[in-house]
Amino acid sequence: MTVLLSVQGVTKRFGGLQALTKVTFDLPEGQILGLIGPNGAGKTTLFNAINGVYPPEEGHIIFRGQEVTRAKTYTMARMGLARTHQIVQPLNELTVLENVMVGACFGQENHSLSNAYGIAEEVLEFVGLGIRSEQLAASLNVAQKKRLEMARALASRPKLLLLDEVLAGLNSSEIGNMVETVKKIRERGITIIMIEHVMKAVMNVSDRILVLDYGQQIAEGTPEEISQNEKVIEAYLGDPKLAEKLLKEE
Amino acid sequence: MKSWQKHLGLVLPLLVVAGVVLWPIITDNVSARESAFTILKAIALASSLNILLGYTGYVSFGHIVFYGFGGYVGLYFVNDHGWSIWAGMLAGGIASGILAFLLGKAILRLRGAYFALATIGINEAMKAFANNFDLFGGPIGMVLNFSVYKAYGGAAEALKMTFYIMAGLTFAALLISHFVRSSKFGLGLLAIRENEDAAEVMGVIAPNAKTWAYVLSAIIPGMVGVLFFFKNGHVEPPVAFPLHSSIELLVMVMLGGQGTVLGPILGAFAYQGMRGYLVTSDFFKDIQLSVSGVVLLLIVLFIPAGAIGWLRHRIPVLRRVLA
Numbered sequence: 001m002t003v004l005l006s007v008q009g010v011t012k013r014f015g016g017l018q019a020l021t022k023v024t025f026d027l028p029e030g031q032i033l034g035l036i037g038p039n040g041a042g043k044t045t046l047f048n049a050i051n052g053v054y055p056p057e058e059g060h061i062i063f064r065g066q067e068v069t070r071a072k073t074y075t076m077a078r079m080g081l082a083r084t085h086q087i088v089q090p091l092n093e094l095t096v097l098e099n100v101m102v103g104a105c106f107g108q109e110n111h112s113l114s115n116a117y118g119i120a121e122e123v124l125e126f127v128g129l130g131i132r133s134e135q136l137a138a139s140l141n142v143a144q145k146k147r148l149e150m151a152r153a154l155a156s157r158p159k160l161l162l163l164d165e166v167l168a169g170l171n172s173s174e175i176g177n178m179v180e181t182v183k184k185i186r187e188r189g190i191t192i193i194m195i196e197h198v199m200k201a202v203m204n205v206s207d208r209i210l211v212l213d214y215g216q217q218i219a220e221g222t223p224e225e226i227s228q229n230e231k232v233i234e235a236y237l238g239d240p241k242l243a244e245k246l247l248k249e250e
Numbered sequence: 251m252k253s254w255q256k257h258l259g260l261v262l263p264l265l266v267v268a269g270v271v272l273w274p275i276i277t278d279n280v281s282a283r284e285s286a287f288t289i290l291k292a293i294a295l296a297s298s299l300n301i302l303l304g305y306t307g308y309v310s311f312g313h314i315v316f317y318g319f320g321g322y323v324g325l326y327f328v329n330d331h332g333w334s335i336w337a338g339m340l341a342g343g344i345a346s347g348i349l350a351f352l353l354g355k356a357i358l359r360l361r362g363a364y365f366a367l368a369t370i371g372i373n374e375a376m377k378a379f380a381n382n383f384d385l386f387g388g389p390i391g392m393v394l395n396f397s398v399y400k401a402y403g404g405a406a407e408a409l410k411m412t413f414y415i416m417a418g419l420t421f422a423a424l425l426i427s428h429f430v431r432s433s434k435f436g437l438g439l440l441a442i443r444e445n446e447d448a449a450e451v452m453g454v455i456a457p458n459a460k461t462w463a464y465v466l467s468a469i470i471p472g473m474v475g476v477l478f479f480f481k482n483g484h485v486e487p488p489v490a491f492p493l494h495s496s497i498e499l500l501v502m503v504m505l506g507g508q509g510t511v512l513g514p515i516l517g518a519f520a521y522q523g524m525r526g527y528l529v530t531s532d533f534f535k536d537i538q539l540s541v542s543g544v545v546l547l548l549i550v551l552f553i554p555a556g557a558i559g560w561l562r563h564r565i566p567v568l569r570r571v572l573a
């Protein structure tokens with residue numbers, strides 16, 4: 001079991017706000033890690049620390065055996081890390097196809113334009129956006145933009161994929177499709193960290209789960225362990241209001 | 251995508267420029283040649299600026315600095331060291347490219363209005379430098395030794411030759427513009443224009459890509475500067491670094507359509523036509539620049555994508571032809 005990503009004591013502050021406190025975990029190759037926690041727990045911030053958007057104040061991040069704690073986002077991309085954004089970031093005035101070609105051209109495999117064209121077409125079919133490839137990205141709806149984020153990330157043929165709430169805002173049949181897509185991605189041997197609010201989905205696809213609360217890592221374990229963990233139930237699942245909110249989002 | 255389709259967008263730009271080049275040749279008219287020279291110069295400069303403004307999304311208000319600086323360097327070697335116009339142009343292009351490289355490292359990290367302001371500052375600083383640099387003649391500038399033209403068969407022949415060289419430079423600018431746009435490098439630039447942070451997350455090394463875009467957008471203007479000052483027979487600081495020309499270039503690119511190959515060509519054409527009318531009209535001749543300012547304002551307010559961008563949006567089938 002080789003460790004693909006190792007996060008060691010990562011701490012991140014925004015002014016007086018402690019967004020992450022000594023987060024530590026190892027992610028073996030080929031696994032899906034679910035990352036859960038209430039809104040504002042620091043999940044997106046952890047992604048931002050891993051992929052170089054905000055370098056952490058303390059701690060180390062080791063990816064594919066290399067120290068990458070202060071690496072730039074493009075360095076991480078070229079090393080085989082891809083991510084989606086919770087708030088979608090389409091390249092509006094480019095076509096859907098061109099958006100995905102950017103992923104293929106500048107990711108770790110560094111493809112030529114004509115190769116990227118083929119990869120983009122294939123990936124767009126895979127995520128179900130094939131018929132939209134000539135449209136401008138700006139013209140997609142939110143669910144389609146989430147798929148576009150996914151397609152761009154996949155087109156780079158990453159080793160590690162960070163998915164930030166790809167199910168949020170989708171209806172139940174769209175969620176079903178997306179979960180199937182995530183499983184198919186795993187079958188391709190891609191390691192995944194998945195931030196998700198839809199409990200059923202995340203329990204269903206994850207090998208392990210890590211729970212954040214106010215930047216603290218309050219639990220880590222298999223889905224069964226997490227669903228029975230006292231701290232988690234208290235801080236997160238047990239809170240009646242939050243549970244209600246989560247159900248609504250579902 | 252078939253490879254010929256990729257180059258379909260080059261057809262119209264080539265035809266338009268070929269038309270401008272052939273017009274004075276067919277009519278055999280010296281004043282038509284002067285007009286055509288002015289239009290070709292505008293096309294070459296606007297197309298170069300478009301690489302930075304239209305493809306990369308960085309607004310350079312002082313792009314004329316590369317024309318002035320390259321022109322000075324080239325003319326200096328032609329005049330004081332007896333270099334041929336070819337070698338002089340090469341020197342001017344390289345000098346401007348190096349200047350852009352160094353400036354790029356320093357100011358391309360600025361975004362939006364900060365970058366635009368910095369480019370204005372650089373143009374003014376360069377003008378002040380030329381004013382005080384004795385090797386370039388200080389405030390008096392440089393006057394070309396008339397005997398230089400002898401090598402090209404006299405002044406009349408030399409002037410004729412500059413027209414053909416200008417035509418060559420315009421075609422070169424156009425080809426660079428097209429090949430950047432249809433390359434992987436160009437896709438990276440477009441991604442930066444749309445969302446620089448997202449582009450970097452996808453692996454585009456934005457600092458490098460932006461610097462090379464800046465360099466590419468500076469080389470042709472540097473060569474054009476050498477050619478124009480050679481043709482004029484002299485250069486002085488206000489002629490080399492006119493801020494209003496920078497703004498006119500922006501108007502051309504925005505008018506025709508930033509980020510397309512054809513847009514800056516049509517924009518340069520239309521703008522020069524309008525300008526020709528304005529400067530000869532009694533009413534407008536003193537406020538010609540104000541009119542340009544108003545035109546820029548109207549474009550930004552009502553057709554921010556420019557004429558070609560507007561057409562591409564309205565009629566998607568045209569996208570292949572109007573690249």
Ligand SMILES: Nc1ncnc2c1ncn2[C@@H]1O[C@H](COP(=O)(O)OP(=O)(O)O)[C@@H](O)[C@H]1O
Pocket residue numbers: 014017019037038039040041042043044045046
């Ligand atoms: N760029 C930033 N500047 C200041 N505060 C931030 C920034 N990004 C996130 N935060 C704060 O950090 C905390 C964690 O945010 P985030 O990681 O987005 O939470 P989650 O993704 O778990 O909902 C929140 O309180 C948020 O307001």
Ligand SMILES: [Mg+2]
Pocket residue numbers: 043044045086
């Ligand atoms: Mg978040």
